[in-house]
Amino acid sequence: METLEQIKKRIEAAVPGAKIDIVNNGSPSAQHSLKIDNEHARDVARFLRDDPALRFDFCSNVTGVDWLDRVIKKTVKTKQVVDGVEKDVDLTSEEKIPGYLEAVYHLFSIAHKHGPVIIRMQTGRANAQLSSLTPIWRSAELQEREIFDLYGIKFEGHPDLRRILMWDEFEDFPMRKDYRPPDDFEWEPTPHDDVLERAKQHYPARPTETELKPS
């Protein structure tokens, strides 16, 4: 199989305007992935499926990942002159990464028996929306519904986007990292108006950012 760099170059040549980044994976599994942009997602996916050398006809696993706001601290050692004496000083810089939701697709090729190639798409946590790849790979149908149900990513172009594991009246997205279950599941909303009204008091407010940080 071609390396990810080669695949990236081929995609960029075939799909004009597509922005592809290689996301490195530090673990010994060395399963690096391609981050693709939302706009050209379906074209890139179609290329990966139909290109005769790649032929990723089998989309095995589709899943969501929730990333909260993160602060990455970098420490750089520099030399500074303090009181006329040169000293080694640690300079820490903080990079703030706003939270995002991610959809990850694991692709294999049954025709050429290679893989996996991992593609991922990112979207903001509020108003999360991505283009659905179900028209390309039918296997994403139930799995994208599951992501919609548990993570709240709306998949544009999905033929039948409904809740799948939770019940239709359920409001929150349980797999998000800031999900707090209601204190009393007896008061989960049902279609009845009076129960809906009374259920409200059992729903906790979403936690603030400081509450989420591990102490």
Added chain:
Amino acid sequence: MSATSSQELEQAPPRMSSRLEGELMEVSLGPQHPSTHGVFRMNVALEGEIVRKLKPVFGYLHRNHEQIGESAGYLQAMPYTDRLDYFCSMTNNWAYALSVEKLAGIEVPERAEYLRIILAELTRLQNHTSLLGFLLSDMGAWGTPLMYAFREREKILDLFESLSGARMMCDYMRFGGCRVDANDDWIAGAKKIVDLFPKFLDEFEDLILQNEIVIARTQHVGKLSPELAISAGITGPMLRASGVNYDIRKIDKYGFYPRFKFRVPLGDHGDTYDRLMMRALEMRESLSILQQAFAQIQPGPVMNPKVKIRAFKPPVGEAYGRIEAPKGELGFYLISDGSANPYRYRVRPPSFINLTILEDMCLGHTVADVMVILGSIDIVMGEVDR
């Protein structure tokens, strides 16, 4: 189905057509239905007895397995994987262990790999046996085949119990090996069961698979084309029944499978009969793998001593590991942030994704056929709903 028979099926039964033309009746099949293999519901729209629409409804057994896995440590999630597909806890353990091993770069001792293959193939035997029993029970062969199948399954479950302490919730494998070693008596006992198994298979095939009623109920029912099967992510015996040669044991070469000689049976038509036969043929291959494993296994350690499985902290990164479970591709996708519990713990359940094309296979068939088609997919709700 052939072109002519599909046209025949597309027409409503003549006696009913005057009354029900254009009228569909919505019926909810399940969740408390003996043929849905658990709490699974299908909303079907019927024209007479012919299915015109079918929407599967999930979630009655949903307990958010993935979230529980994320709040538990790496080792704590291991016994919980037993509860996914409670027929095949050994392969669930293996898939999870394999993913963690990929994530942290752990090596497994040789004897442990052999034990894993022995247990996985025994699991495949008992899963396929009980599937055949259930499927025949769905078709109306009430009692006898299921009891025959469960008699054989019980022998294998006794083996699991003597090794791990539990019949079904085995919790046997660990990342870096297996929990306890199997002694020579256990290997001898397992070999005895495997030696006697072909006799049961011969008897079962003679009794059932040549049966006229079975053939009438399953051939040309629920046909699945290879193109649709690949696109819909169907894996396992169901994919191979459609004639697609894709067995992860051969493709990924995980464990010590390259050391074994076995064939991958393939179907021609992709109908329910092929899916039924696929299980019977796969059991023969599993028996051959088991015999080779008993001949090759050598004494040695079963646990990699370098792995500290308690308070286990893999390096930052992610890994997707998959194995050929009896029902299809079982994968675990793990993201580690360097802490003691996985940041993301995702199960790729084969029987859930195999249900994607349930509607496509059932359209134009009768309600009685829907039960047979569903039975041939081989679902377990513990895995579908997670």
